[in-house]
Amino acid sequence: MALVRVAVPIPLAREEALVYEIPEEDTPEVGLRVLVPVGPRRVWGTVLGLESKRPDFRVLKISGIPEPRLVVTPELLELCRWVADYYAASLSDVLQAAVPSPGGLTRRAPRSAPEEETAWLAVAPPVREALNEEQRAALTVLEGAVRSREFGAFLLFGVTGSGKTAVYLHAAAEALRGSGQTLILVPEIALSPQTLDSFRRAGFGRVALYHSTLRPRERADVWRAAAAGELDLIVGTRSAVFLPFRNLRLIVVDEEQDSAYKQDDAPRYHARDVALVRAQRLGGVAVLASATPSLETFARVKQGRCGLLRLPRRIDGRPLPTVRITDLRHRASGPEASRFLGAPLVEALARTLERREQAILFLNRRGHSTYLQCRGCGEVARCDRCDVSYTVHLADQTLLCHYCGAVRKLAPTCAACKASNLWFGGVGIQRIEREVTRLFPLARIARLDFDATRKRGAAASILGDFRMGKTDFLLGTQMVAKGFDFPMVTLVGIIVADLQLYLPDFRAAERTFQLLTQVAGRAGRGDRAGEVILQTYDPDHPALRCAAAQDFEMFYEQEAAERRELRYPPFGHLLEIEVRGVKRERVIREAGALCDSLRSIARGADVELLGPAPKPIARIKGTERWHILIRSGSRSAMQSFLKRALPALHGKRTSGIHVAIDVDPRHVL
Ligand SMILES: [Zn+2]
Ligand SMILES: [Zn+2]
Numbered sequence: 127m128a129l130v131r132v133a134v135p136i137p138l139a140r141e142e143a144l145v146y147e148i149p150e151e152d153t154p155e156v157g158l159r160v161l162v163p164v165g166p167r168r169v170w171g172t173v174l175g176l177e178s179k180r181p182d183f184r185v186l187k188i189s190g191i192p193e194p195r196l197v198v199t200p201e202l203l204e205l206c207r208w209v210a211d212y213y214a215a216s217l218s219d220v221l222q223a224a225v226p227s228p229g230g231l232t233r234r235a236p237r238s239a240p241e242e243e244t245a246w247l248a249v250a251p252p253v254r255e256a257l258n259e260e261q262r263a264a265l266t267v268l269e270g271a272v273r274s275r276e277f278g279a280f281l282l283f284g285v286t287g288s289g290k291t292a293v294y295l296h297a298a299a300e301a302l303r304g305s306g307q308t309l310i311l312v313p314e315i316a317l318s319p320q321t322l323d324s325f326r327r328a329g330f331g332r333v334a335l336y337h338s339t340l341r342p343r344e345r346a347d348v349w350r351a352a353a354a355g356e357l358d359l360i361v362g363t364r365s366a367v368f369l370p371f372r373n374l375r376l377i378v379v380d381e382e383q384d385s386a387y388k389q390d391d392a393p394r395y396h397a398r399d400v401a402l403v404r405a406q407r408l409g410g411v412a413v414l415a416s417a418t419p420s421l422e423t424f425a426r427v428k429q430g431r432c433g434l435l436r437l438p439r440r441i442d443g444r445p446l447p448t449v450r451i452t453d454l455r456h457r458a459s460g461p462e463a464s465r466f467l468g469a470p471l472v473e474a475l476a477r478t479l480e481r482r483e484q485a486i487l488f489l490n491r492r493g494h495s496t497y498l499q500c501r502g503c504g505e506v507a508r509c510d511r512c513d514v515s516y517t518v519h520l521a522d523q524t525l526l527c528h529y530c531g532a533v534r535k536l537a538p539t540c541a542a543c544k545a546s547n548l549w550f551g552g553v554g555i556q557r558i559e560r561e562v563t564r565l566f567p568l569a570r571i572a573r574l575d576f577d578a579t580r581k582r583g584a585a586a587s588i589l590g591d592f593r594m595g596k597t598d599f600l601l602g603t604q605m606v607a608k609g610f611d612f613p614m615v616t617l618v619g620i621i622v623a624d625l626q627l628y629l630p631d632f633r634a635a636e637r638t639f640q641l642l643t644q645v646a647g648r649a650g651r652g653d654r655a656g657e658v659i660l661q662t663y664d665p666d667h668p669a670l671r672c673a674a675a676q677d678f679e680m681f682y683e684q685e686a687a688e689r690r691e692l693r694y695p696p697f698g699h700l701l702e703i704e705v706r707g708v709k710r711e712r713v714i715r716e717a718g719a720l721c722d723s724l725r726s727i728a729r730g731a732d733v734e735l736l737g738p739a740p741k742p743i744a745r746i747k748g749t750e751r752w753h754i755l756i757r758s759g760s761r762s763a764m765q766s767f768l769k770r771a772l773p774a775l776h777g778k779r780t781s782g783i784h785v786a787i788d789v790d791p792r793h794v795l
Pocket of ligand 1: 504
């Protein structure tokens with residue numbers, strides 16, 4: 127019997143791994159996934175190495191090894207160690223997020239590749255001559271970088287509809303000519319089949335999808351096939367950044383600005399940043415693609431740490447849509463007027479219907495109205511467990527909390543004073559749906575949002591109908607903004623553009639700019655020109671002006687100036703320490719005590735502590751949330767502070783109190 131150290135996904139006090147016995151005949155290689163007993167349970171763990179010293183307690187035997195085996199490659203194990211170190215997470219948590227848990231221990235014949243396999247054939251991407259001048263120029267640079275076998279990072283900065291996919295498709299073909307593999311990261315599962323199809327059509331045969339809704343066994347199959355070099359290209363969401371490869375040459379991060387790349391719970395890694403680190407370690411090429419790059423990425427470009435490849439025009443000479451701003455403060459009133467749709471938008475919708483074209487209406491808010499208020503006593507219906515008001519879902523006659531999912535029946539009278547004078551405040555997408563149905567009774571209308579797509583396959587069917595022209599107007603939340611390509615959409619209406627602008631988060635303007643540019647980009651992708659109508663109560667806001675002008679660089683300059691002054695990312699580094707618990711007083715006391723010890727650790731270091739303060743939404747699901755923000759102009763100062771603070775952060779707590787560490791937080795809400 128040999129002894130091995132195994133990383134297991136349970137909270138361990140300081141120890142990185144537990145020791146187990148493994149039968150000698152089971153060559154215990156480093157990185158091997160094994161099933162091990164922990165208390166009454168059996169969990170999947172990863173062998174980190176041999177243990178020479180027999181401990182003075184009884185050592186348990188491992189329960190089993192999956193067949194075929196699943197092995198974390200040395201390169202990947204090192205990457206996981208880097209992630210654990212940088213994000214102050216435990217290695218076992220990182221491995222748990224990174225490596226699939228095999229479905230079981232049954233022996234069966236390994237399937238070579240999860241997708242269909244073709245006798246191998248040369249890949250024939252669409253002819254190079256079909257690319258426009260800028261696409262060809264970008265491709266030449268990327269091909270050179272892929273061939274060089276040295277690290278290169280590039281921002282592929284192309285307006286919506288500029289043909290970014292065609293460029294990295296050719297770059298992947300170049301990687302393949304040198305027997306290299308390509309990984310394409312996409313922010314959402316819904317976008318992955320569309321992306322994979324374009325590679326299939328170009329002749330890529332050994333391809334696979336990898337995302338969280340695959341069954342454990344399917345994930346394990348893709349994992350093994352990638353490690354064995356049996357796949358040339360994988361399209362996947364966030365955790366695909368941890369797939370093993372034989373010869374990974376190219377990593378593309380599509381829509382690199384998307385916050386879905388950052389994981390919300392431990393390990394709180396950012397897949398784009400991990401992709402950059404991985405490419406650097408491998409001597410590979412990282413391509414970050416976007417029409418609205420994150421400030422982080424564009425700052426890299428400005429600092430000369432990332433190459434810039436521009437695609438300033440749409441393919442086939444199609445124009446960018448024209449954008450008109452409607453000021454919602456001065457709109458006509460009267461019986462015919464709509465409360466939420468200004469005259470320009472109503473007229474444009476009528477025109478679209480007449481010409482048998484299609485429109486997308488966008489409002490980033492679910493439900494019918496955002497709050498229910500009693501006009502008798504002023505009471506607003508609020509969730510008992512969260513610090514927010516209930517959203518009214520009139521179609522189901524319910525009040526719904528969007529944070530914890532609590533549901534209440536919508537009563538005809540006020541719960542407090544029994545008055546029947548109830549007021550629906552604020553506007554949600556379902557209210558717009560009613561309004562548009564009233565104004566255009568003959569139009570075929572569909573809604574795409576979280577509520578309409580809860581049933582499996584519902585999203586695909588709504589999108590499929592719209593693509594086939596069975597729907598005239600598609601209404602939706604941010605789900606309609608993402609990457610879809612509908613050639614018959616000539617009008618995009620943004621119902622209220624400034625909804626997210628005043629959230630207490632320093633990225634609010636950036637997110638608004640990105641979302642508006644993305645949704646505007648859905649218009650005019652076919653042969654007919656597109657029009658965007660942007661309704662707002664704040665037409666002079668710089669972020670809206672820049673979005674209307676579709677001018678990212680103007681937006682960057684303005685936003686960068688503010689962030690630089692406040693030392694916010696990307697001109698400073700943030701670390702958020704969140705203290706949570708059910709008992710409010712305990713949370714406040716612990717946050718205060720923790721902050722005091724952090725302050726003494728920070729003394730003399732180039733870091734600044736803000737707080738402790740309640741988070742802007744101070745209670746979610748019955749949990750009180752306070753936070754401490756730490757800001758520094760220097761990454762190394764921040765990292766060394768964090769190292770020194772770890773004992774305090776991981777120290778003993780009052781029962782029921784949890785402390786979470788978020789390095790480079792995406793949201794401070
Ligand atoms: Zn009342
Ligand atoms: Zn709630």
